[in-house]
Amino acid sequence: MASDYFTSDQFDCLSAWHDKVFDKDDASHRQAYSQLREAYNVTKQWAYALQRRVFPNSIAPQVIRRPIGQWNKKFLGYNWARIYPRADAPQGLAYTVGIDANWGFVVKLDLVDKKITDITLRERYDKLRGPYQSSPIVATLPAEEGLALGFQEIVDWSAAAIEKFEIGYDDMAEQFGLNTSPALSKLLEHFQISKDFRLRQPKWSREMTELFARFAVAIHELGFDWWSTKSTNTQLVFGRKRKDALKGSSTGVLFVQANRVSVRWASFGGLKTISVNEDLSEALVASVEELKAQNTNIRLEQDQQSSRAGFWPDDYGSEEGSSEEEGGRPDSIRATDAAVIPRNEIYFGPPGTGKTRRLQELLSESYTSVEGIKRYEFVTFHQSYGYEEFVEGLRPVLVDLEYLTPEKEQADSPKDVRYEIKRGAFLRLCEEALKNPDQQYAMVIDEINRGNISKIFGELITLIEVDKRMGGEYEVTLTLPYSGKPFSVPSNVDLIGTMNTADRSLALVDTALRRRFEFIELMPEPSVLAEIAISEGGHSIFLDQLLNALNRRIEALYDREHAIGHAYFTSLKNLAFEERFKALGGIFKTRIIPLLEEYFFEDWQKIRLVLGDNQKSADMLQFVQELKTDSLPKDLFGANHGLDEYSLRPQYRLNAGALLEPKAFIEIYATLV
Known part of the structure; x- marks a missing residue:
């Protein structure tokens, strides 16, 4: 049974089992393991509460x-949770909170051994820390006293303890040489003007940060400017841009993510064009550094007489907006090459993984002006959707007859049916994009996998390739079949699609489509639910563990493409704490269980396995109950029914009462944590 706070039994368990080797086949070992896991869950909530209280701008x-x-x-004699005071804190030093078999409740400032490379730091740290009872960076509280306080009081105690530490976090990080080097820190400051960079760079590994820094310096030393932009979702751009210009001439773009940086660029200095995003790598950085070693200098046409150093993003004072582009272009790069390279992307994943939200954010930030003018078209593919709706086709229209007889003038004016060539959504967007070559436009296709790709795209399947766009290296122009006009896809049109893998496996997607698009997977992220606290009747429900358990079972019984997304539960965050448990029951009743019925074609035995009903401690906690059928043949068909026990199918019913029992939800994941 989960608890909202630590218990004396958990401390006794820490002491009794410390240093014993875990035997998963021994029931007593499994029971101890489960009991200590409950303590871990409380420590987790303690850490989250303390982080929100003392370090609200930090990471989880x-x-x-x-x-x-x-x-x-072997069983540990303690548990802990690690808290960083800010998002860009060095990973080798953190505050930790937890419980200990000997010391009770513990708060300390501690080294993270896995995140440091200097093995001598641990010895130096131990010497500075000294004994727990007199340490300047450790606070302890006997188990009995801490248990008497309660959850909120232990959070208050730990917050006060951190305030009283004689050595602060930054002082210790500086003393141990864990802070970012001054030169690197100064370089990163240049890019802080970018919101995405500020939010995501602190989550990079040190190796990724250093790789980015080398790339940024090499590009800068080649004579390029760096700037940040709002107009394309590229986040960081390098090229040439005057300080008084609203727009610059871009040569390459960087996409900043929490776990990586990807890049694409037009050909420069002898380096070949990268038309599809590539992760920033040692090889790419080395190729740019080699250009500098060869004393290569890339200059723009209007700067032939200028030898000014490149600008950094913070030199411009703000991020680039969406106004008209000014400034020249590098003389070695064609104008169309220097523009932002178009993107062909498809976001795919199971339902509820944030595809729609990601798309909405992208359209709002990158394809909508500050005045609210939209630079995109939105369509949904289906089996009846065709070339005529997407590109162009003949449409019937009613027109007045040109010649009317006197007799007919007294009657209603007759109409005639004629056919006109109508532009489809994609053709309209391309024509608009041609009028504004300095703006990025997007053709958004929802449920792209539901349409007949050959029927809808026709000859355009070739034209949408990046190097075959207008002005591309292998530009292709075709004649449209209805209007007879020449047509080529502009380079400032992005194609962005979405698809649910639960509807159709990625492996079944049209091969031509797969070759021409980047596929970006969005899978469930249980960690985003960790902060949604749900408690009922003294029982805490951890949504991240619940969702993880459901999806592990679905993957084992079906596949990972039919996982349940975290978005099914994120709405709970907006509800009052006391309303969340009831709402969780509603989500299971109206969304999760019906979804499982669809996935498993009403195979109730598998649905029971996914929900853990076969492992529940009591029948009343089962969401799907298997009915006993011992007397069913006689009840239905009389005494002489002639049926054996295998003739009747098992019968199941939904147990609405389980939706009101917090243990019914806890026992979904209790055996897996």
Whole structure:
């Protein structure tokens, strides 16, 4: 049974089982493991509450995953959660909170051994820390006293303890040489004007940060400017841009993500064009550094007599907007090459993984002006959708007859049916994009996998390739079949699609489509639910563990493409704490269980397995109950029914009462944590 706070039994368990090797086949070992996992869950909530209280702008705490050692499988005599004071804090130093078999409740400033490379730091740290009872960076509270306080009081105590530490976080990081080097720190400051960079760069590894820094410096030393832009979702751009210009001439763009940086560029200095996003790598950075080693200097036409150094993003004072582009272009790069390279992307994943939200954010930030003018068309593909709606086709229209007899003038004016060539959504967008070559436009296709790609795109399947666009290296122009006009896809038109893998496997997507698009997978992220606290009757429900358990079972019984997305539960965050449990029951009743029925074609036995009903401690906690059929043949067909026990199908019913029991939800994941 999960608890909202630590118990004396958990401390006794820490002491009794410390250093014993875990035997998964022993019931007493499994019971101890489960009990210590409950303590871990409370520590997790403690860390989140403390982080929100003391370090509200930091990243989510990191928590120990299991009550046994990773390698020796021995029970630990403690548990902990790690808290960083800010998003860009060095990963080698953190505050930790937890419980200990000997010391009770513990708060300390501690080294993270896995995140440091200097093995001498641990010895220096231990010397500085000294004994727990007199340490300037450790606070302890006996188990009995801490248990008497309660959850909120232990959060208050730990917050006060951190305030009283004699050595602060930054002082210790500086003393141990863990802070970012001054030169690197100064370089990163140049890019802080970009919102995406500010939010995502702190989550990079040190290796990724150093790789980016080398690339940024090499590009800068080649004579390029760096700037940040709002107009294209490229986030960071390099090329040439005057300080008084509203827009610059871009040569390459960087996409900043939380776990990586990707890049694409037009050909420069002898380097070939990268038309599809590539992760920033040692090889790419080295190729740019080699250009500088060869004393290569890339200059724009209007700067032939200028030798000014390149600008950094913060030199411009603000991010680039969506106004008309000014300034020249590099003389070695064609005008169309220097423009932002078009994107062909498809976001795919199971339902509820944030595809629609990601798309809405993208359209709002990158394809909508500050005045609210939209630079995109939105369509949904289906089996009846065709070339005529997407590109162009003949449409019937009613027109007045040109010649009317006197007799007919007294009657209603007759109409005639004629056919006109009508432009489709994609052709309209392309024509608009041609009028504004300095703006990016987007053709958004929802449910792209539901349409007949050959029927809808026709000859355009070739034209949408990046190097075959207007002005591309292998530009292709075709004649439209109805209007007879020449047509080529502008380079400032992006194609962005979405698809649910639950509707159709990625493996079944049209091969021609797969070759021409980048596929960006969006899978469920249980971690985003970790902060949604739900409690009922003294029981805490951890949504991240619940969703993880459901999806592990679905993947085992079906496949990962039919996982349940985190978005099904995110609405709970907006509800008052006391309303969340009831709403969770409603989500299961109206969304999760019906979805499982669809996935498993009403195979109720598998649905029970996904929900863990076969492992529940009581029948009343089962969401789907299997009915006993011992007397059913006689009840239905009389005494002489002649049926054996295998003739009747098992019968199941939904148990609405389980939706009111918090343990019914907890026991979905209790055996897996």
